[in-house]
Amino acid sequence: MLRPALNLRIRVMLGEHIAIGPGKVALLEALRDTHSISAAARSLGMSYRRAWLLVDEMNSALRSPAVTSATGGQHGGGSELTEVGLEIIRLYRRVEEQALAANRDDIQQLLHLVRVSAA
Amino acid sequence: MLRPALNLRIRVMLGEHIAIGPGKVALLEALRDTHSISAAARSLGMSYRRAWLLVDEMNSALRSPAVTSATGGQHGGGSELTEVGLEIIRLYRRVEEQALAANRDDIQQLLHLVRVSAA
Numbered sequence: 001m002l003r004p005a006l007n008l009r010i011r012v013m014l015g016e017h018i019a020i021g022p023g024k025v026a027l028l029e030a031l032r033d034t035h036s037i038s039a040a041a042r043s044l045g046m047s048y049r050r051a052w053l054l055v056d057e058m059n060s061a062l063r064s065p066a067v068t069s070a071t072g073g074q075h076g077g078g079s080e081l082t083e084v085g086l087e088i089i090r091l092y093r094r095v096e097e098q099a100l101a102a103n104r105d106d107i108q109q110l111l112h113l114v115r116v117s118a119a
Numbered sequence: 120m121l122r123p124a125l126n127l128r129i130r131v132m133l134g135e136h137i138a139i140g141p142g143k144v145a146l147l148e149a150l151r152d153t154h155s156i157s158a159a160a161r162s163l164g165m166s167y168r169r170a171w172l173l174v175d176e177m178n179s180a181l182r183s184p185a186v187t188s189a190t191g192g193q194h195g196g197g198s199e200l201t202e203v204g205l206e207i208i209r210l211y212r213r214v215e216e217q218a219l220a221a222n223r224d225d226i227q228q229l230l231h232l233v234r235v236s237a238a
Contacts, residue, residue, distance in 0.1 A: 004138055007130040008218070012233055015121045019233045063234050084232060091229045098225070099127070099218035106217070110210045113203060114131055114138045115182050 004114035006107055010095055019061035025092045027054055028085050031067060035078045055079070123233035125226050129214055138180035144211045146173055147204050150186060154197045174198070 011021040018024070030040035041051035059065040066085035070078055081089075100107065130140040137143070149159035160170035178184040185204035189197055200208075219226065 002134045005132050007132050009128040009130075011126040011128075012229060013124050013126050014233055014236055019123055020229065061233055063232060088229070088232060091225050091232075095222045095225050095229065098221045102217045102221035103214045106210050106214050110131060110139065110207070110214065113182060113207060113210075114133055114180055117133055 002117040004111045004116070006100070006111065008096060008099055010092065010099075014061055017057070017061065019058065020088060020092065024054055024058050025089060027051060028058075028066060028081060028089050031055075031079055032081050032086070032089065035080060037069070037079050040079075121236040123230045123235070125219070125230065127215060127218055129211065129218075133180055136176070136180065138177065139207060139211060143173055143177050144208060146170060147177075147185060147200060147208050150174075150198055151200050151205070151208065154199060156188070156198050159198075 009022055012019045026044060027040060027046075030043045031037065034040045034043060037051050037055060038048050041048045044051070055067050055069075059067060062084060064084050065082055066088055067079050068082055069080075128141055131138045145163060146159060146165075149162045150156065153159045153162060156170050156174065157167050160167045163170070174186050174188075178186060181203060183203050184201055185207055186198050187201055188199075
């Protein structure tokens with residue numbers, strides 16, 4: 001039984017580029033938990049190269065970097081979130097939660113207009 | 120001068136299908152204003168076929184249709200929004216507005232972490 005579900009996606013755009021978005025925040029959370037780009041990439045089913053590029057893109061878009069990496073060893077040393085990285089996670093998840101909470105009744109009405117599907 | 124901007128996107132999903140989303144709501148608004156699928160498609164830079172498919176997909180996903188079309192003539196007679204179609208526009212735009220309003224301070228903080236780009 002398929003029920004309608006709300007999907008809310010927040011992005012901070014800088015022109016055509018996504019500076020902060022759902023994929024980058026999920027990667028920050030994985031980095032916070034694993035302290036390693038390769039482990040974070042693995043936990044998200046993403047290549048090391050893709051994760052590295054996302055981190056690089058995000059750091060370049062920020063006034064101050066979200067992730068610092070120690071150099072040395074294969075795939076570098078460990079990676080750590082900075083205070084900015086932690087702040088991005090906190091703010092982003094709070095914006096999501098509050099957006100849904102602020103709209104509970106309207107969202108329920110919107111969902112109710114959609115069929116429940118047998119498939 | 121590029122400044123960071125927030126992009127918020129709301130979708131009602133039914134499994135893998137978008138029942139209600141930004142493209143469909145923009146199409147409903149254009150239909151409300153033009154009373155015609157071909158004029159609405161044109162105003163959105165979309166083919167008639169694509170607009171027709173979006174309307175059909177949306178109507179099928181709803182308990183009760185958002186758009187009714189009179190038959191006859193090339194590309195059919197005119198199209199009109201039902202009460203459900205108008206209600207979708209109202210609810211969807213209100214959810215968007217309230218989501219942004221509920222989060223103004225956090226959103227400002229999030230935007231402030233991103234660089235202003237010279238490009």
